[in-house]
Structure formats: C-alpha cells, structure tokens
Amino acid sequence: MKARRLSAPTLLLLPAVIVLAAVVVVPLILSFYSSFTPFRLTRPETFFTFIGLRNYQRILSDWNFWVAFGRTVLLLTVALNLEMLLGLGLALLVEKATRGQRVLRTIMMFPMMFSPILVGFQFKFMFNDNIGLVNNALQSLGLTERAIPWLIDGKLAFAAISIAEIWSSTSIFAILILAGLLAMPKEPVEAARVDGCTPWQTFRYVTLPFVMPFAYIAMTIRSLDVARAYDIVKIMTDGGPAGRTELLWTLIARTAYSDARMGQANAMAYFSILLSIVFTVYFFRKLAAARTQIGAEW
C-alpha cells in the first residue's frame, strides 16, 4: 500500500516539473528536432524533411555567426567582470558610510527595477548623437566640437551597450556583496589587524574569501538571465549598424522571424543555450566550492 503512494517530495515537486516540462523541455525537444530540418514558417511541410546536420554545417561555416558568437562572449566577459568589480567597490563604499545607510541601499537598488527594455531605451536616449544627454554635456563643457556618433560607430556602440548592461546589473552584485559584508563576523578582521596585517592584507585574505560566496550567488543569478541583454541591444542598435553590434540573440531573432528560417535559427539557439548552461554550471560549482571553503574556516 505504502509503496504505491508517491512520496511527499515527489508530490510537491510534481507541479513544477509538469509546468517546466510543458513549457520548456518539450518545446526544446521540438526545436532540437527542427534544427535538423529546413523548416520555414512560411512552408509548414518542410518540418518533416530531414536534412541531418546541414543547418549546423551551415552556421559553423558562417563567419557572421562566429563574429556574433565571439562578440556575445566578449560582452559577457567584460560586463560580468566589471559588474563584479564595481559592485564590490560600491558595496565597500556603502558599508563604510556611517549615516544614511538605509537610503543609500535603496538608491543602490534603483537600477534593478528597470526592465532591460527600459534600460536600453533610456541609454539610447542618452547616447543619441543629436539630442542625447552625453553629447549635450560634452559639447556644453567644450570637450568636443562635433557630436560623437555613439550608436552609429561599431566600437562606440559596443561600449555604449556595455555601459547600459553594466549600469543595469551592477546593483545585483553590490547588494548581495553588501549583504555578505554585513553578515560577516567582526572578530577575524580584528584579529588580523591585531596580528599586524595591513588594510590591504586584511581585505585580501579575510574579507574577500568571506564575501566570495555572495559574489557567486550574484554571478549565478546573473548567468540565469544573461540573455536579457537581448532586450537592451534590440532597443539600442538592433544589431546594427550593418551588423556591427550583432549578438547571438539578435542574430537568432533575425534569422527566425525576419528571414523565417526556423530550422537554422533553432540550430543557433542551441549554441546560445549551451553558452548559458556553461556559464551557470560554472558559477554553481564555484559557489559550492566557496561555501565549503568558508565552512572549513569558520
């Protein structure tokens, strides 16, 4: 009798599993299949033509795809590292503040509330070459004569996108690292100081290891939705000008919906999914390692 009944955790997790299977797993299996077909939305019958790995061959030999792929990895690397550093700096600044910490913390959370699409839009507005805040300020201060074409020049546009991305996500790092700093026991720091450590050594060997798990939580959360950068890029440049800020995600959207080549877009999508999974698993393992390290020391 008892053996036939489902165990409690199974029963409790069942709804979550069902929903995720229906909305994520099954469609993904379907899209995995269709990445082996020349499927086009306009011609449904192509869904049943099997062409093996030809889609993958085509995108792997496509230079544009690799450029977009490389650019995506570059953006993630630059953005995540800078967000981590700036977040750490911001958290240390706020932790040092003696008064008004509550207000500061609230202000710090400000960018988190902005939807990525709003972030993209507001930075598009600010970096606009004609009426943008940035150019207006630079010109009023006499730093530059001509308007700088922020979103038109490829390199500048990449920088502008990175800035938008960093602005929107640094606060996640700052807040979680600040939580770590506040939760940290004071004795080890004092002990280190008594033992004659310089402030830098105290920070490097006592504070930082304690704060790292919190940073990895932030990293894990970020890697769960790095692809939200799609919204920002879509609004700011939409991959343009002439594909010079094309990321993997905008390329997928263009191939699927503008060119209607679903099969090929699905093949690309699998690369982007793989990329996200690699990021997430990497930080998950870092998180586990950092946790055990702390557990051993305190």
Next chain:
Amino acid sequence: MDANASARLKRRIATVAHRVGLFLAMLVICLPGLWIVLSSLRPTVEIMAKPPVWIPQQVSFDAYVAMFSGVGKGGIPVLDYFRNSLIISITSTVIAIAIGMAGGYAFARHRFRGKSAMFLGLMLTRTVPGIALSLPLFFVYAKLDIIDTHFGLILAYVALNVPFTIWLIDGFFRQVPKDLAEAAQIDGCTRWQAFWQVEFPLAGPGIASSGIFAFLTSWNEFALASQLTRSINSKTLPVGLLDYTAEFTIDWRGMCALAVVMIVPALLLTFIVQKHLVGGLTSGAVKG
C-alpha cells in the same frame, strides 16, 4: 606632534574621498532615471533644442494626459497594454507562487535522492534565453492557436518564474527552525496544519517578496512577449513601448512618459520587499 597632524590630515582626506566617491556613484545610478522623468515633463521642442536647454523652461503633464486619453489622441492604446500587463503579471505570479511554495518546501524540508541535481536541473531550465525559447513556443502556440492570448503568456511566465521562486522560497523555509513545526505536530497538529499555522506565517513575508519578484519579472519581460503577442488583445507594456519607435522618428517625450508609468509600480514594490529579497537569496550562502 608632526606625526599626529599628518595622520589627522590623512584621515580627513580619506573621509572626503569616501564622500566624493559615494556621491559620484549615487549620481551615476540616479541620473538616467531622473533624466527620463524630467524629459517626460518637458515639451518636445525643448528636448530637441540645439544648443541644449538644461534648465526646463516650462513643465507640463501633457504627455501623460495624451497617453491616457485613448488611441485617437495619444497615439497608442496604453490603457489596454496596462490592463494586459496587470492581468498577465498578477495571474502568473499567483500560480508561480503556489507551485514554488510546494517545490521550495520540498527542497527545504525533505531529503531525497538526486536533490542537488534536481535543483540544478530546475535552474537550468531558467537559463534558456528567452529568444531561443520563443522559437519553439511560437511554433507550438501557433499550432494550439493560443498566440496573442492572455493564457499563452501566463503559461510561459509561470514557467519562467517557477525556478527562481523555488530558490527563494527554499531559502525562506530554511530560515524557519524545523523544531517549531515538529513541536506543533507533537501538540497534535497534523503536518498540514503545522505547515499552515506555524511555518507559513513565519515564512510569509519572504514568500510575499518572492511573489513581488516574480511579478516584476513578468511585468518587465520583453523577449517572449514581443513574439507571442500581436495586438491589443495581449500586448504588454514593454512591447507597447516599441509603438513609439514604429516610424523613422521617435516620440521621445511620449516614450519617457510611458517609461515612468512602467517604472513607478516596480519602484514601489521593490521598495517594499528589498529587505527580504536579499535574505532569501543569501540564506544558503554561509550555511550551505
């Protein structure tokens, strides 16, 4: 004496540097938002002016009035988008929280085989980029004929939110001591009663804040919504924002006004939950 003076000077410089750094950081954080609010209140002529007008000469709420006075005058049906956004976000949040509570409780209170693998697996479903997921969903929804319906988006958002709510709620249930529920059971409660009378009220604030987090995710989502919605039947605010860019020119003032309308609810909600949110995410950090 001399050493004293120089040490004092050094400390004062450090304090000033800290203040300045803090001020600059906060300025960078606040400025984009403030600029949008300001721009939504200025006439278009002033936004476009060359050389720039820094101090607003006239302030008006025209953009907001135009936006809410319907399709004819404001250009885009903001009210419809607003209603869609509310319906979709609230419904998907409620469902995601119910599912997340069951799942989070299972992770916090039960031991079972493959627990961490299961947790990682749930998280991995969340890593699928929205745009990559939208391709097969678009296809499936087209077959089921639920594109451009509330139901379709709600279903997608529930799936999007469940992994994260499970993570958060797991954290909140862990903060409630196990002994409390056990004591209640010894006193004659059933497990079900012990949950609702003891554990649920204690984890309640945390659960509420994960609900708000889920709400914000749905409220702000764009990649899926932009492909799965077509018309005023189901278009949400983030998709509606694009209506202002439909032509070659962009109505910056209108867009700024709509941005403010989107951000105000998010701002209020985040303000309410900030404390619990950090607690839930980090509760497992030190004592894994």
